[in-house]
Amino acid sequence: MKETxxxxxxxxxxxxxxxxxxxxxxxxAAAGPGAVTVSDRIVLPVDTARRLVLSLGDSLGKHxxxxxxxxxxxxxxxxxxxxxxxxxxxxxxxADEAGEKGALLLRLVGxxxxxxxxxxxxxxxxxxLMANRYLLTIDRRDLLGxxxxxxxxxxxxLGMPVALRSAAEQRxxxxxxxxxxFEGDPGSIICKLYLERKVPDDEARRARAQGEPVLLHLAFKxxxxxxxxxxxxxxxxxxxxxxQIEGRLASHVYGEPTQxxxxxxxxxxxxxxARLPAEQLQYLxxxxxxxxxxxxxxxxYNARLQVKDLQPVLYRMRDLYGARPGQFQALYDQxxxxxxxxxxxxxxxxxxDFFNLYYGVAGLPHFNERLRQSR
Amino acid sequence: xLDVSNPPPAAATAKRFAAADYVELTVHFKxxxxxxxxxxxxxxxxxxxxxxxxxxxILARNAQLRTWKGLIxxxxxxxxxxxxADLARxxxxxxxxxxxxxxxxxxxxxxxxxxxxxxxxxDEYFVSVTAADAATHDAITAVPGSFERTIRGxxxxxxxxxxxxxxxxxxxxxxxxxxxxxxxxxxxxxxLAQMDFWNYWxxxxxxxKDLIASHLExxxxxxxxxxxxxxxxxxxEVKNFPECLLGEDxxxxxxxxxxxxxxxxxxxxxxxxxFHQCVHRSYCGARRCLGLNTAYVRKYGWHADVLxxxxxxx
Numbered sequence: 215m216k217e218t219x220x221x222x223x224x225x226x227x228x229x230x231x232x233x234x235x236x237x238x239x240x241x242x243a244a245a246g247p248g249a250v251t252v253s254d255r256i257v258l259p260v261d262t263a264r265r266l267v268l269s270l271g272d273s274l275g276k277h278x279x280x281x282x283x284x285x286x287x288x289x290x291x292x293x294x295x296x297x298x299x300x301x302x303x304x305x306x307x308x309a310d311e312a313g314e315k316g317a318l319l320l321r322l323v324g325x326x327x328x329x330x331x332x333x334x335x336x337x338x339x340x341x342x343l344m345a346n347r348y349l350l351t352i353d354r355r356d357l358l359g360x361x362x363x364x365x366x367x368x369x370x371x372l373g374m375p376v377a378l379r380s381a382a383e384q385r386x387x388x389x390x391x392x393x394x395x396f397e398g399d400p401g402s403i404i405c406k407l408y409l410e411r412k413v414p415d416d417e418a419r420r421a422r423a424q425g426e427p428v429l430l431h432l433a434f435k436x437x438x439x440x441x442x443x444x445x446x447x448x449x450x451x452x453x454x455x456x457x458q459i460e461g462r463l464a465s466h467v468y469g470e471p472t473q474x475x476x477x478x479x480x481x482x483x484x485x486x487x488a489r490l491p492a493e494q495l496q497y498l499x500x501x502x503x504x505x506x507x508x509x510x511x512x513x514x515y516n517a518r519l520q521v522k523d524l525q526p527v528l529y530r531m532r533d534l535y536g537a538r539p540g541q542f543q544a545l546y547d548q549x550x551x552x553x554x555x556x557x558x559x560x561x562x563x564x565x566x567d568f569f570n571l572y573y574g575v576a577g578l579p580h581f582n583e584r585l586r587q588s589r
Numbered sequence: 590x591l592d593v594s595n596p597p598p599a600a601a602t603a604k605r606f607a608a609a610d611y612v613e614l615t616v617h618f619k620x621x622x623x624x625x626x627x628x629x630x631x632x633x634x635x636x637x638x639x640x641x642x643x644x645x646x647i648l649a650r651n652a653q654l655r656t657w658k659g660l661i662x663x664x665x666x667x668x669x670x671x672x673x674a675d676l677a678r679x680x681x682x683x684x685x686x687x688x689x690x691x692x693x694x695x696x697x698x699x700x701x702x703x704x705x706x707x708x709x710x711x712d713e714y715f716v717s718v719t720a721a722d723a724a725t726h727d728a729i730t731a732v733p734g735s736f737e738r739t740i741r742g743x744x745x746x747x748x749x750x751x752x753x754x755x756x757x758x759x760x761x762x763x764x765x766x767x768x769x770x771x772x773x774x775x776x777x778x779x780x781l782a783q784m785d786f787w788n789y790w791x792x793x794x795x796x797x798k799d800l801i802a803s804h805l806e807x808x809x810x811x812x813x814x815x816x817x818x819x820x821x822x823x824x825x826e827v828k829n830f831p832e833c834l835l836g837e838d839x840x841x842x843x844x845x846x847x848x849x850x851x852x853x854x855x856x857x858x859x860x861x862x863x864f865h866q867c868v869h870r871s872y873c874g875a876r877r878c879l880g881l882n883t884a885y886v887r888k889y890g891w892h893a894d895v896l897x898x899x900x901x902x903x
Contacts, residue, residue: 265870313867321872344894544805576900
C-alpha cells in the first residue's frame with residue numbers, strides 16, 4: 215500500500231456521498247504559490263464518513279488540550295478562556311479490549327482487499343451467552359502475492375504464538391479456503407485460523423464407502439495475551455443419513471450427562487432433514503489432541519432455514535443453560551430473520567456443554583457467488 | 590452489502606414532525622417541578638435564555654429564507670414566561686406555520702390559559718408525562734398533584750380544533766415498567782399524534798442519581814409501549830436506545846433533533862454524556878444509533894453478550 219503525505223484537503227458532498235480530496239500545498243510549482251496538488255480522492259458513504267469523524271475524534275483526543283489552546287489564540291480573551299478549558303471532550307468509558315481486537319481483525323481482513331464472507335455467531339452454555347463472535351472466509355485464489363504470508367501476517371498482528379504459527383505455516387499448502395474466527399468475551403479473547411481443504415470427490419466417495427471421515431479443516435486457535443493454544447481437527451463424514459448423524463451424535467459426541475443437549479441437536483437435525491436429505495448437509499466432528507473436546511458441526515446452509523425456524527429449540531437451549539429470558543430475547547429479536555448457517559455443539563475443551571449458532575452469512579465487499587458455492 | 594433479511598424500516602420515511610422542519614429556541618430557564626431526570630438540572634441557574642434580539646433575528650431570518658416550518662419554544666418550563674403568548678403570536682405573524690411549546694403541562698390545566706395560547710398560535714404541545722400514575726409521576730417530579738394537572742392539561746388541549754399534542758416519557762429506572770401503562774393511560778386523547786420515549790442520559794460521566802435502567806430490562810416494556818402506541822395510530826419516537834436491540838421496531842429510533850439555539854455553555858455539559866460508544870462501533874452499519882454513553886457503560890458494561898452489529902454497505 216502506498217503511503218501519501220497530505221497537508222491539505224477538501225470535503226464536499228456529491229450525490230449523497232462525502233468526497234474527501236487530499237493533496238499537498240506548495241508542491242505545485244507550475245501552478246504557483248498556494249496551489250494544491252490533489253493526490254487522492256476518497257468517496258465515502260455518509261455512514262462511513264460519520265464513523266471516520268468519530269475515529270478522528272478519538273485519535274485527536276490526546277492532542278485536545280493543545281488543539282484547544284491553538285484555536286483559542288484567535289478568539290477574544292473571554293471566549294478563549296471558555297474554548298480552551300478542558301471538559302469539552304467527552305470522557306469515554308474504558309475501552310473493551312475484545313471489541314477493539316474484533317474490530318482490528320475485521321479491518322485487517324478488509325485490507326486484504328479481496329471478497330470475503332462474514333458470518334456472526336453466538337455461543338450459549340452454562341457460562342452464559344456470548345454474541346461477539348464471528349467468522350471470516352477468504353478464498354485462497356483471490357489473494358495476490360503469497361497467500362501464506364499475507365494471512366499469517368494478520369495472525370502476527372493478533373499475537374499468534376510462535377509454535378502455532380509454525381504449525382500453520384507447515385500445513386498451509388492444504389489450504390483452499392481460509393477462515394478467521396473471533397470470540398471475544400470478558401474473560402478471554404480467542405482468535406482462530408482455519409485452513410480448509412478442497413476434498414477431491416473420489417476421496418469423499420471412498421470415505422463414504424468405508425464409513426471413515428476425511429480431514430476438512432485444521433484450526434489453529436489461540437488466546438490473545440497467552441493461555442489457550444490448540445490445534446483442532448475438523449473431520450467430515452461425507453453423506454451421512456439423518457439416522458447415521460443421530461447415531462454419531464449419541465455415541466461420539468454426547469454422553470449420559472448431556473442427553474438434553476443431544477435431544478436439542480437431534481431436533482435441529484430433524485428440522486433440516488425435513489427440508490432436504492440429510493446427505494446434503496455436512497456433518498463434521500471436532501477433535502483436539504490433548505484435551506477432552508467432543509463436538510460436532512452441522513452445516514445447514516442447504517436447508518435454507520432462518521434462525522426463527524429454530525425458535526422452539528432455541529428457547530429450550532435458553533432454559534437448559536439458564537440464560538435470562540430478557541437477555542436471550544434481546545439477542546434473538548436481532549437475528550431471528552437471518553439465514554441459519556451451521557450449528558456446533560458438544561462438550562468443549564473446558565468440559566462445558568455448549569452450542570454455537572452461526573447465522574446471517576454475507577459477502578463483503580460484494581456478494582461472492584463463487585465462494586458461496588465452494589462451501 | 591445486501592442483507593435482505595434485515596430491510597431498512599419503511600415507517601421511517603413518513604415523519605410528520607421531521608426535526609429538520611423545526612428550530613428550537615431556549616427562552617426560559619426556570620421550572621416549578623423538580624424532575625429527578627431533568628437534563629439541565631444544575632445548569633438552569635446559569636444558562637442564559639436567548640434574548641429578544643436573538644428571537645427576533647430568527648423570526649426575521651425565517652421570514653426571509655423559510656428554512657423552518659415550526660418554532661419550538663423551550664428551555665425549562667416556558668409557561669412560566671408571562672409573555673409566552675406574545676412570543677407565539679410574533680412567531681406566527683412572521684410566517685412560522687407551527688409554534689410548539691415544550692412543557693410539563695401543569696399550567697394547561699387552566700382552560701382559559703390553554704385558550705390564550707391556542708388563540709396566540711401555539712398549535713403543538715410537547716408535554717412531559719413521566720409515568721402512568723399520580724404516585725409515580727409525582728414522586729419523579731417531586732410535586733404532589735402534578736400528574737393530575739398534566740393530564741387535565743392534555744385533556745383541555747383535546748378540546749381545541751387544530752391543536753396537536755405530543756408526549757414524552759423519559760425512561761428511567763423508576764419509569765420504565767410503566768411505559769405500556771402510559772400508552773394506556775393516554776389512550777383516550779384524540780389529538781395525541783406522537784409519543785416519545787427518551788432514554789435518560791445523565792449529562793455527566795457517571796449515573797450519580799442511579800436513574801439509568803439496563804437496556805435489556807427496558808426493552809420488553811419499551812417495545813410493548815411502541816406497539817401499543819402504534820396500535821392507537823400514534824407515531825412513536827425513541828431516543829438514545831441501541832438501534833440493534835429494537836429489532837423490528839428499530840424504525841422508531843429517531844435521534845435527530847431540531848436545530849437548537851441555546852447558550853453555548855450547554856454544549857460542554859452535553860458532551861460529558863460521551864455518546865457513540867459500542868464494541869461494534871467501527872464496523873456497524875447502524876445509521877441512527879447513539880450507541881452507549883459513558884455512564885451507561887460504567888454501570889452496565891458493553892453488552893457484548895447480546896449486541897449484534899448491522900451489516901455495512903461496503
